[in-house]
Amino acid sequence: MSKNILKTKSYHFAILIVKLSQELIGEQKEFILSKQILRSGTAIGALIREAEFAQSKPDFIHKMSISLKEANETLYWLDLLKDTDYLGVNLHKSLIDKNKELVAMLISSIKTTKSRL
Numbered sequence: 001m002s003k004n005i006l007k008t009k010s011y012h013f014a015i016l017i018v019k020l021s022q023e024l025i026g027e028q029k030e031f032i033l034s035k036q037i038l039r040s041g042t043a044i045g046a047l048i049r050e051a052e053f054a055q056s057k058p059d060f061i062h063k064m065s066i067s068l069k070e071a072n073e074t075l076y077w078l079d080l081l082k083d084t085d086y087l088g089v090n091l092h093k094s095l096i097d098k099n100k101e102l103v104a105m106l107i108s109s110i111k112t113t114k115s116r117l
Contacts, residue, residue, distance in 0.1 A: 006105045007052070010045030010067075013098050017041030017074070020087075020095070030086055037077040043070040044102060061113050068106040074099055 017037060024034035047067035054060035078095050081087035087095075 007048055010048050010102055013102060014042040014045045024086060028086055033077060033081055037074060040070045040073040040077060057113055057117055061110055064106055064110050071099055071103045071106060
């Protein structure tokens, strides 16, 4: 059940990141940071999807761990965008909260799977 929630939440987060990237490129003419956050922010859900068909529990853990690393990198880009005035405080907080929720869910999923090895 939680895997489906994680899959759904990561997909919706990716949509927000795509829209943010479009805004950064279209309105603010920012081309470098927007590509970085687009890559890391959408990779979270893509790796979760990839983990669905992992060949083994260690493979699942590996893919989910990479997703966790991408989520952490996304936090960095969100903070950098805020601190360079490309991202407003309210949108930053909203995206950070959603990202941290994904991080917590990924950590839980990884720990649960590790405990079942």
